[in-house]
Amino acid sequence: MTTTLRVRGLRLWRGDRQILAGIDLDAAPGEVVALMGLSGSGKTTVLRILAGLERADAGEIQVPKAGMVFQFHYLFEHLTALENVCLAPVHVQRQTRAQAQARAEALLGELGVGHRAHALPRELSGGEAQRVAIARALAVDPPLLLLDEPTASLDPARRNDLGDVLKALAASGRTLLLTSHDDDFVRDFASRVVILAGGRVVEQGDPHQVLEHAQHEETRELLQVERQRKLGR
Amino acid sequence: MIRLALLALLLLCTAVPAVAQPPLRWGGDSEGGAPFVEADPADPAKMIGFDVEIAEHIAAELGRPAQFVQIAYSSLDQSARRGDFDIGLSGIEDSPGRRASVAASVPYYEFREVITVREGDRERFRSLADLRGRRVATLGGTMAYDILLEAEGEHGLTAVSYDDDVHPYSDLLLGRVDAVLLDHVLAERAMRRNTGLVTHPEAVAVGHYIIIAAPERTDLRDQVDAILRAAMRDGTLERIFRKWDCWTEDQPALYARVLAAEGSDAPGATGGAPLGSVARAWEALPRYLPSLLSAAVLTLVLSCAAMLLAVVLGVFIATGRVYGDPLTRAVLTVYVEVMRGTPVLLQLFVIYYGLAGMVRLPAFIAALVGLGLNYAAYESEIYRSALEAVPRGQLEAARILGLTRLQTLRLVRAPQAFRLALAPMTNDFVALLKDSSLVSVLTVVELTKQTQIFATNIGSWLVPGLLCAALYLAMSLPLSHLARRLEDRWKVATP
Numbered sequence: 101m102t103t104t105l106r107v108r109g110l111r112l113w114r115g116d117r118q119i120l121a122g123i124d125l126d127a128a129p130g131e132v133v134a135l136m137g138l139s140g141s142g143k144t145t146v147l148r149i150l151a152g153l154e155r156a157d158a159g160e161i162q163v164p165k166a167g168m169v170f171q172f173h174y175l176f177e178h179l180t181a182l183e184n185v186c187l188a189p190v191h192v193q194r195q196t197r198a199q200a201q202a203r204a205e206a207l208l209g210e211l212g213v214g215h216r217a218h219a220l221p222r223e224l225s226g227g228e229a230q231r232v233a234i235a236r237a238l239a240v241d242p243p244l245l246l247l248d249e250p251t252a253s254l255d256p257a258r259r260n261d262l263g264d265v266l267k268a269l270a271a272s273g274r275t276l277l278l279t280s281h282d283d284d285f286v287r288d289f290a291s292r293v294v295i296l297a298g299g300r301v302v303e304q305g306d307p308h309q310v311l312e313h314a315q316h317e318e319t320r321e322l323l324q325v326e327r328q329r330k331l332g333r
Numbered sequence: 334m335i336r337l338a339l340l341a342l343l344l345l346c347t348a349v350p351a352v353a354q355p356p357l358r359w360g361g362d363s364e365g366g367a368p369f370v371e372a373d374p375a376d377p378a379k380m381i382g383f384d385v386e387i388a389e390h391i392a393a394e395l396g397r398p399a400q401f402v403q404i405a406y407s408s409l410d411q412s413a414r415r416g417d418f419d420i421g422l423s424g425i426e427d428s429p430g431r432r433a434s435v436a437a438s439v440p441y442y443e444f445r446e447v448i449t450v451r452e453g454d455r456e457r458f459r460s461l462a463d464l465r466g467r468r469v470a471t472l473g474g475t476m477a478y479d480i481l482l483e484a485e486g487e488h489g490l491t492a493v494s495y496d497d498d499v500h501p502y503s504d505l506l507l508g509r510v511d512a513v514l515l516d517h518v519l520a521e522r523a524m525r526r527n528t529g530l531v532t533h534p535e536a537v538a539v540g541h542y543i544i545i546a547a548p549e550r551t552d553l554r555d556q557v558d559a560i561l562r563a564a565m566r567d568g569t570l571e572r573i574f575r576k577w578d579c580w581t582e583d584q585p586a587l588y589a590r591v592l593a594a595e596g597s598d599a600p601g602a603t604g605g606a607p608l609g610s611v612a613r614a615w616e617a618l619p620r621y622l623p624s625l626l627s628a629a630v631l632t633l634v635l636s637c638a639a640m641l642l643a644v645v646l647g648v649f650i651a652t653g654r655v656y657g658d659p660l661t662r663a664v665l666t667v668y669v670e671v672m673r674g675t676p677v678l679l680q681l682f683v684i685y686y687g688l689a690g691m692v693r694l695p696a697f698i699a700a701l702v703g704l705g706l707n708y709a710a711y712e713s714e715i716y717r718s719a720l721e722a723v724p725r726g727q728l729e730a731a732r733i734l735g736l737t738r739l740q741t742l743r744l745v746r747a748p749q750a751f752r753l754a755l756a757p758m759t760n761d762f763v764a765l766l767k768d769s770s771l772v773s774v775l776t777v778v779e780l781t782k783q784t785q786i787f788a789t790n791i792g793s794w795l796v797p798g799l800l801c802a803a804l805y806l807a808m809s810l811p812l813s814h815l816a817r818r819l820e821d822r823w824k825v826a827t828p
Binding site for chain 2: 151152153166167168170172174175176177178187188191192193236237240
């Protein structure tokens, strides 16, 4: 297995509170790896460290260039969808504007938001904004794509569309690492699930296997919380 | 008990006549200083000066106690008309405009307008004609200022108006102006205060001090005239002026003329009805309109230049406070707090007069720098909060995309912050446009100052005030409109 992502013994403290207590994680091209865990389990922190936004106190990380899609998208509000996608190719990769634009249009088209290229972020729906954010992250061709809670603001139909998009991206040779609360989504679209609890990996493997025959108390608790959340909706 | 009550009644009765004589409220400007009106250095609650003694003499003759009312020199006419005081005297000059707008007494002192120069220029500058291309200072709203305005056209000099009679002479010594034209009384006082100045004794013009009252108080004016004439006859005035070392050989001749004219009507001393003052203003308008318009242009140019300075500095201050190291941040925070926490008027004084020993900034530059430095503090706060209003998540997104910090600032943060800052910036610019009127204290004649000169000379604020307001609105309204349109175009969704 060609490992594109390899993490060993990742530790992080905030003050005297240990957020990450030694995390090991691997992901290979073509994989969609889902991090699951209760709030405060450290899953978003893992993504932020891999994206380079935070520094771990200890551990070993081999990470390719990563793109990231935030839970709240964080599109640049003063730029259109197309300009959001073109910004890094033009100013970081020094592509010509025409080149960047052609590629951005193609990406937005593939993600099903080609018709929204000239809309401003505030004019986009939640699902559209997310796709533009994915296109923006993909525009610089990162081998690893990180997605923080991509299903959080989507209705079930949109969620399935997203799942198909992610599977296609993985199929084209990228590594995808996402965090999610949604066990149905993870079961349907992830190739592997990693359960975090108390800053550690408590169990991981095939999503059907792990989620239907949970070995650990933490996993069962997580599924219980998620079931109640869904009933409450 | 009954006896006590009777006694109380008796006391009350005897007290009534004393209460029935209200004090004679007399207005003057103690900032004008000795020998006119000045707070006694030994007891600042007490006023001294020849005008004080004349006012007290008049009050005594009227059988009323004298009560001093502090009124700014340039507001004496307006205050007289509003009834802030019964009579006003504070080296008030006789002029046809003044006689038309308030009740004016006979003249009680004759002064000469004289030229004061630096000792080294004694031979070079002897008359207004010698001062072509030079700056000549005086007190605003005076006869001397009118003479200088006329000389601007005739002799090609520049008139510089001050709000007090101290700074014209100190600026003369500093080289900011080349001559001062003022009353010989003020000139002599300045000569005592400063060394290195010389006054040419020849009179450029002759003027008189008078006492004013509200236009309808011609009865009081006539009483004052009678008391002044009696004081001229019995030597009371001479005694007072000699005491203050102001007696000159011009006075007996003046008194002889005033006493000879007794019984004939005082020249044009009728009350100025409101209609009269409006009509006068319309009549004077063509003469003042060009200077009002050029003052409006100056206000606009000064405001734009100061705002440009404030914006550029403000951007640097805000960037330093957001991105700088702790020391830079601390220094900039102190700057912002000091500039926002102290009056801009004080800052202007410090920059123009306070620093004159180190840098001698021309008035316009000092005004520009003063306003610019002050508003930079306010602008920087707008930019700082606008920069901080851009969601952190966008900055992280930019960082992950590989943009440098500078690129992030330039391409992501600043453009959004600018749009957020636009509305408060425009408000500040309109505020600056109005605050620019403060620079008149640095002898810059901008729109408000020019309006004040206009109003003082015609004796009414109504028409000049409305015109001035219209000019300010003509400058500020299009700006507000433009800002609203830009804001609509760039509307950023509030997160």
